[in-house]
Amino acid sequence: MRGIFPVDPAFVALQIDATVEDIPPDAVKTGMLAEEAVVTVVVEAAERHRFPALVVDPVMVATTGARLLADDAVSAVRERLLPIATLVTPPSALPIVIAPWTIGRSAAGRGWSSSRNRSFARPRR
Numbered sequence: 001m002r003g004i005f006p007v008d009p010a011f012v013a014l015q016i017d018a019t020v021e022d023i024p025p026d027a028v029k030t031g032m033l034a035e036e037a038v039v040t041v042v043v044e045a046a047e048r049h050r051f052p053a054l055v056v057d058p059v060m061v062a063t064t065g066a067r068l069l070a071d072d073a074v075s076a077v078r079e080r081l082l083p084i085a086t087l088v089t090p091p092s093a094l095p096i097v098i099a100p101w102t103i104g105r106s107a108a109g110r111g112w113s114s115s116r117n118r119s120f121a122r123p124r125r
Helices: 009-022 036-049 071-084
Strands: 054-056
Touching: 009 036, 036 071, 054 071
Parallel strands: none
Antiparallel strands: none
């Protein structure tokens, strides 16, 4: 990554609405949402449009280890977005940042107890 350019949350909402109203999606996937206001827009859109499946790829930490989101945005992802996700696909180290529960190391110390780079899914509603 060479840089980040924040997008106005109102514009994000307009784009989500335009896309969903044009061709209703079978699934929606997030990426880096940059700030708490954008997370809120995505959560509200998910609720408003009743996405059939919401895949959350919580991009919060750069490969260099730099945090990409402010604490309030991390909290919004953890408290508002993850609970409505159908599937969460975190990079291997990210569960330490976002998980509201403890994730332990495997006995061999080579990966997370749920296995490295594995997706965490919850049952469909």
